[in-house]
Amino acid sequence: MTMSLTERLETAKGLLRKEPQTSAVIAMEILGADVGTEFRVEALLTAARAHLHMGTMVEGERFAREALAMARDSGLRRLEALAHNETGVFRFVNADYDAAAGHYATAEALLLELDDEHALARVLVNTGNVFHRRAEYLRALTYYERSLELIERVGDILLEAKALTNVSALYVNVLNDVESSFAYTRRALVIYEQLGDNVGMAKAYANISTYYREKGEFDTAIAYARKSLALRTHFTETEELFSTYYQLIRNLIAKEDLEAASSALAEAMHHPLYRDADYHYGHDYIDLAHAHLLIEYGQSQEALKFCDRVIALHNDKGDRERFNEALHLRSICLHNVGRHDEAYDALSTVHRKRLSSLQENSEARLLHLRALYDVAQAESDAEIERIRNVELADSLTRLERLHAENTEYLAFMAHELKSPLNTIRAISELLVVDPGLSAEDRRAYSGEIRMLASRMFDLVNGVLDRSKGRLEEESTVIDAGLVWRHVLNSLEIRAREKNIALAVYVAESVIPVRATERMLVSILENLVTNAVKFSPDGTTVSVDVKILDRDANALNPKVLLQVRDQGPGLSTDDMARLFAPFRRLSANPTRGEDSSGLGLHIVRSDVERLGGRIWCESISGEGSTFLVELPLSEMEGMSENGESSTVAA
Structure with a gap:
């Protein structure tokens, strides 16, 4: 299948850096066809670049300049910019740096305009x-x-x-x-x-x-x-080709393999780009290599002419490093042939120029490092500012969340306190205005007031506990077993009122935990109170405390607290929101007790502050078990005797 001209041009472009000779042939075939101006300019630019890679600079620059004139005359501004760039490349290769810079500047301006x-x-x-x-x-x-x-x-x-x-x-x-x-x-x-x-x-x-x-x-x-060099067999750019030969020859000389160095020099000098071309930039690398090799063979007088040719080429605006290298070789040659004063002058000039170059390069490096430092400092400042803004945003978010929680909680408190206060006020008024109430009725009403007051007291305690949870508290190693036994004694009365038995098993009489007493009281009291609230009359609430992994090899021994009830259990939805504040569960306390929705949230906060974890295992209709795991501490002089007891209703 015959390719279209467009496809052939794309093929030529794709071969530029792989097979530039083939690319040039295709481009010339396209230029011989009847094509439009824009297409012709692109083919000319392709031919120019192919000749650049082949090392045929004169032909390549001719194509580039033809493309530039055609694009400029036809108003093809993008192609005009590309042609300026291509022409600049050929001027650069010929060391006409001012002309190259001018072409590049024009191309840059056009392309900025075209975006x-x-x-x-x-x-x-x-x-x-x-x-x-x-x-x-x-x-x-x-x-x-x-x-x-x-x-x-x-x-x-x-x-x-x-x-x-x-x-x-x-x-x-x-x-x-x-x-x-x-x-x-x-x-x-x-x-x-x-x-x-x-x-x-x-x-x-x-x-x-x-x-x-x-x-x-x-x-x-x-x-x-x-x-x-092996990759440059069929294509090359003159200066880069002979620069590589120069490196090879210098390395062979350093290895004292003069025979191989001489062979490489002969190979370079027989290359068509050296043998069949006028002397220009790139060829000077071969002169430098030749001078090095002649000096090694003791032919310094012969080497001088090669040094002088390189110096003449680069004296005005050429490559400074090659100029200095040639001048240094010249000083060696002059010394070897007995022209010591001239050798000294040449060497002094080399040292002065190299010292100047070294100073300039050092200044450039310092400026570069300073620029890198400035960039790094700017990035650091920007990152600090970003982090500060993020922290401010996080703080604002936290404040907004706390404000929302407080607003919600105030509404909740108003609702929860309003009902019992209204009841207390009504009963108090009845006690005052109705002198006919019997002593038994008065005792019953007084008991009701006492119960309502107790509920409000529990609610206020919950608020205070929540507030204290936000403050830093000093933890010490205390006996959790002792604290929890006192709590369980007071909870027995509340359980007995509902005819509920507390079955308590404490595996260790001494349980050292780094905590505060308030936290330990709050954890057990909230869990047991909830279990009692949601358990039917005549059932049992079990409280188990045991030590996990307490042996000589245990790295992280823990104490496990389990509170198990025989209540209605928890649904999937309840489990998902179990520890969230102010969230009521689907089940209700068995005697209509109030539930603020704060207890489990407080427990989880305290447990996490102590480095522990809490979770719940429950099946709807079969009761729930809350488990708390806390890290165990060491306390000297404490015994480890187990203790078991059952508190009946």
Whole structure:
């Protein structure tokens, strides 16, 4: 099936970083067809980039400039921006950094106007490269970081890898942060490998070779340099190709393998991009490698001409590091041939320039670290403010919840107190105004008043307990068994009034628990009172207390309190809201006793404050068992004798 021109153009774009020769052929076939202006501009840009990766810079720049003129004349503003970017790339490769920056600035302005973040991210990466070469390192880093922010939004992983590769070079060459550089390179390499991007993998391998050279691991550095060169067999960018050859040769010299270094140099010099091209940027790497090798062979006079050619190339606005390297090699050559004064002058110039570079790089690193600190400080301040706002919001929510609870509780109290007070008032008036009441009636009415007063007293005590539960109380180790036995004695009277038996079993006579007496009283009193309220006459309420895991090897011994009744049990709905405040259950007390809905809520609060837990086991119609588990403490001098008793009705 024949592909359409659109499909063929997309195929060419997809092959740019894998098979640039094939991509260039497809682009040229499209340009030979009768296509519209916009389509032609895109094909020209594809052909330009293919030639960039093939190392044929003159042809590539010609296509880029043709695309720029056509897009500008046709008012295709987005394509005009892309063509400015592409033309800037070729100017950058030729070390015409001012022209490159101008093209990138125009592209950036157009893309900002068009709000094209994807294309803008590419331009920002390239602009960062210009500032990197100009030794304006902080500006370079700023552009790289801006590009990474955009890349994260648009989700272009290939562009992310390119940016990471450039940031890696900046970290190692300028900030002297080899480990961060290596981390960025590894991240980029993972992406390149996922995409099968040969151009990217070749660059990443070259960077990894540099990393291992810095660490003095020359064998590994040589292996990665060769891997990079192997991927550049059919395509390459001139400067990067010969930079990798230079790394390989330097590493072989460091290993004192001059024969292999000479072989690698001969291979580089016979490459078509060196043999068949005019001398320009990139070729100087081979001159530097040649000079290094000649010095090793004792041919310093011959090496001088290679040093001088590199110095002349970079003297005005070229690469500062290569200029310094060539000047340093020149000083060695001059010394070796007996021109000591000139050697001294050359070496002094090198040291002065490198000291200046070191100072600039140190200042750049300090500024970068300060910028990172400022960002971290700003983020910290923002996080503190966020936490403060969250805490304020939480406090406001708690206050609103407490206000709602208090409002609800005031209404509840008004209702609960109003009824018995009205009854007391009515009975009191009857006692005053009716002198004919018999002594027996008066005793009965007095008993009724006493019962109502007792109910109100219990209700007020519940309020006070709830209030005390919000206060900090000093806990000490006390005997829970002793406290609970006193409570059970007083509860016996209340149970006897309903003809209910209290069956009590205390497994330990001494039960040391870290708590307050009020809490222990409240826990047992509320549980037993509820059991009595909801149990029919003539039944039994069981209270069991025993120690769990109290032996020499037990790490967390506990005391277990169980209160079991023979009442109506609890429904599923009742179990779900059992410990919520002010919630009445579906069952009613067997003699119509009041139930405030606070008792179990208070018990759970106290149990949790003591580090324990409470739960209920119940089957509707078969009674309920409430279980409380509290951590056991140690108390010297306490006996551990069991005690069992039954209190009959």
